[in-house]
Each structure stands twice: as structure tokens, then as C-alpha cells.
Amino acid sequence: MSSSKKRLTVKQSVELLKELKIRFDKNKNRHKDLDWLEIQKKLEANPEKVWSLSEMERTGGEPDVVGYDQKTNEYIFFDCSIESPKDRRSFCYDHKALKERKENKPKNSAIGMANEMGINLLTESQYKELQTLGNFDTKTSSWILTPFNIRNLGGALFGDLRYDTVFIYHNGAESYYAARGFRGSLRV
Numbered sequence: 119m120s121s122s123k124k125r126l127t128v129k130q131s132v133e134l135l136k137e138l139k140i141r142f143d144k145n146k147n148r149h150k151d152l153d154w155l156e157i158q159k160k161l162e163a164n165p166e167k168v169w170s171l172s173e174m175e176r177t178g179g180e181p182d183v184v185g186y187d188q189k190t191n192e193y194i195f196f197d198c199s200i201e202s203p204k205d206r207r208s209f210c211y212d213h214k215a216l217k218e219r220k221e222n223k224p225k226n227s228a229i230g231m232a233n234e235m236g237i238n239l240l241t242e243s244q245y246k247e248l249q250t251l252g253n254f255d256t257k258t259s260s261w262i263l264t265p266f267n268i269r270n271l272g273g274a275l276f277g278d279l280r281y282d283t284v285f286i287y288h289n290g291a292e293s294y295y296a297a298r299g300f301r302g303s304l305r306v
């Protein structure tokens with residue numbers, strides 16, 4: 119997609135920023151000591167990142183600020199929907215797995231859609247960090263970024279929360295389930 123298509127109209131941007139601020143204000147525990155006005159300035163200066171946030175929102179991710187990286191001067195957004203984003207489920211892990219699947223192919227892969235959206239899958243440590251902010255994926259699961267050595271052998275990792283415990287599991291990268299999606303992160 120060309121960069122000109124990865125921009126929202128002024129009206130769409132204003133509406134999204136309003137929605138993000140409401141979520142920001144409702145969930146102070148996710149971003150203690152962060153100032154919305156500073157975040158909004160960064161967002162307004164990065165329209166392609168706002169487009170990516172709109173894609174996270176459109177697909178059910180409910181993105182919210184979860185941190186600030188002082189070294190890079192970036193705010194960190196994660197998908198904070200209670201369950202894995204509804205419009206990002208039933209995908210295999212990556213393009214290679216999608217290509218290798220002979221029958222009943224899903225419509226996309228988690229890595230493929232994340233790339234299209236301009237976001238990254240959560241890493242294992244990010245997924246565990248998210249789980250310290252609430253109870254996520256108690257009925258669903260989410261693909262997470264898989265180390266090369268595991269993926270090279272045909273596997274992929276996913277996580278969920280059951281029995282008050284965060285579990286990280288493995289599955290074949292070509293598998294997909296109605297209750298498994300993926301969560302993303304974005305730095306602005």
C-alpha cells in the first residue's frame with residue numbers, strides 16, 4: 119500500500135484521537151505518569167502511525183499506551199482488548215505457513231496482517247507485560263513473535279491466561295483456530 123493511502127482524513131484522525139484519549143483516561147493503571155497532551159503531539163506529528171493505530175482499532179484491538187521508552191523518546195501502544203482482537207482471528211502464523219497449507223487456507227497470516235497494518239506482534243516478554251495490566255485472553259489466545267529457531271522447525275508460539283497464570287504454548291505455524299488471533303505493538 120502506498121504511503122499516501124496510509125493516512126486518515128482530518129475528521130478520522132480527530133475521531134480516533136478522541137477515542138484513544140477516552141481509553142487513556144479510563145485506564146490510568148496502564149500508563150502512570152504519562153501525559154496525554156505529549157502523546158497527542160507525537161501522534162499528530164506521525165500520521166502513518168495514527169493510520170496504524172486506526173487499523174488496530176478497526177480490527178478490534180483497542181490500542182492503548184502502555185509505556186514510554188526514554189532512550190528512543192517513543193510511546194508504546196499495545197492491543198488491550200480483553201480477548202484477542204476479533205477481526206484478527208483464524209490466521210496461521212506467517213506467510214510461509216499460509217503458503218504451505220494445502221487445504222482450508224485461512225484468509226491471512228498473523229505476521230502478514232501485522233505487516234500490512236504497520237505493527238509488530240507482541241514478543242513473549244511484551245505479552246507477559248500486558249498480562250500485568252489486566253486479565254487478557256481468558257477465553258482466546260494470541261500468536262506472539264516466535265524465535266527463529268522454533269519457527270525454522272515449523273513451530274510458532276502463542277499465549278493465553280488460564281487459572282490466573284500466563285501460559286506460553288507452541289503449535290504448528292500453519293494451524294489456526296477461531297479463538298486464536300494476534301496482538302500488536304506500535305511505537306510512536
